Amino acid sequence: MRKKIIIDTDPGHDDALAIMLLAKSGTVDIEAITTVAGNATIAEVTNNARFIADLIGLNVPIFSGAEKPLARPLIQAVVHGSGGLAGVTVTKKEKLTGNAAEKIIEIVRKNPGEISLVVIGPETNIAKAFLKDPIVPTLVKQLVIMGGTIEAPGNKNRVGEFNIFVDPEAAKVVFDAPVRKILVPLDQCNNIPLFMEDFRKLKGSPLYRPIIFMMREFIKGISQFENTKGALVYDALAAYFMVNPKAVTLKSMDLRIETKGELTRGMTVADRRNWGQKNPNVDVVVGIDRSAFIRDFISLLSK
Ligand code: RIB
Ligand code: CA
Numbered sequence: 001m002r003k004k005i006i007i008d009t010d011p012g013h014d015d016a017l018a019i020m021l022l023a024k025s026g027t028v029d030i031e032a033i034t035t036v037a038g039n040a041t042i043a044e045v046t047n048n049a050r051f052i053a054d055l056i057g058l059n060v061p062i063f064s065g066a067e068k069p070l071a072r073p074l075i076q077a078v079v080h081g082s083g084g085l086a087g088v089t090v091t092k093k094e095k096l097t098g099n100a101a102e103k104i105i106e107i108v109r110k111n112p113g114e115i116s117l118v119v120i121g122p123e124t125n126i127a128k129a130f131l132k133d134p135i136v137p138t139l140v141k142q143l144v145i146m147g148g149t150i151e152a153p154g155n156k157n158r159v160g161e162f163n164i165f166v167d168p169e170a171a172k173v174v175f176d177a178p179v180r181k182i183l184v185p186l187d188q189c190n191n192i193p194l195f196m197e198d199f200r201k202l203k204g205s206p207l208y209r210p211i212i213f214m215m216r217e218f219i220k221g222i223s224q225f226e227n228t229k230g231a232l233v234y235d236a237l238a239a240y241f242m243v244n245p246k247a248v249t250l251k252s253m254d255l256r257i258e259t260k261g262e263l264t265r266g267m268t269v270a271d272r273r274n275w276g277q278k279n280p281n282v283d284v285v286v287g288i289d290r291s292a293f294i295r296d297f298i299s300l301l302s303k
Pocket of ligand 2: 009010011012014015039120121235
């Protein structure tokens with residue numbers, strides 16, 4: 001039984017891989033793509049989303065959403081280069097509908113209990129949908145979220161991961177909402193870098209050239225600004241939960257979002273004490289089978 005999903009995204013190189021993986025997985029029906037500013041501006045990420053959909057022949061509605069966080073100015077990423085998808089030339093301009101939150105509400109209400117929201121950018125659209133229609137969280141099947149970090153350092157400040165850092169107020173709304181949340185944090189993403197030799201295994205795939213061109217630029221950008229080796233394919237790892245959940249280990253945690261800290265903006269503060277009252281609100285991914293991910297990633301993107 002294919003699962004119905006909405007992908008809320010800010011493409012972004014790793015978002016691109018996540019969308020490709022989900023579209024080719026055979027495990028999901030993509031009801032819509034909603035876009036949010038983060039890796040680049042709302043216009044750029046929306047154009048990038050259409051570019052990726054066209055590249056894989058994915059006929060899906062794209063609804064643009066928030067051009068800035070709930071309560072702060074937008075801080076964009078730098079690792080994805082200018083336009084947010086360095087390595088390819090995106091010329092087609094996608095219409096900005098500006099109704100992502102409304103469409104999330106509409107699709108969830110039409111499919112009560114069936115929609116998984118795959119959230120791979122700042123959580124502004126999701127928060128707006130939940131604030132606008134408070135019954136929606138109870139009608140969503142689950143959220144699969146790329147974001148946060150439990151013990152690993154932040155990638156946008158000392159303790160904050162980019163998606164949560166950009167819009168901590170939105171993340172607080174989402175993490176406080178009565179809905180099942182699966183969280184893929186930096187801790188897991190840092191353990192599964194992909195290298196050019198991995199991407200070269202896609203040779204023969206119609207996606208080989210664009211992926212090679214994109215990943216070459218992404219690896220350059222992420223190593224320059226985050227001193228990492230290889231491509232951290234954050235969002236593809238989050239998407240993988242919808243492809244092969246058996247390859248993923250979860251741990252229920254009580255996790256809150258820091259919205260006030262001067263140095264700790266966007267920190268995902270897990271209560272890791274082994275004593276005291278806990279109020280678990282998220283299933284954190286604490287393990288991903290690396291060889292299964294790489295095996296499935298290569299075979300699905302080679303199709
Ligand atoms: O911290 C990684 C996250 O920020 C990923 O979703 C990446 O695409 C960027 O949006
Ligand atoms: Ca992203």
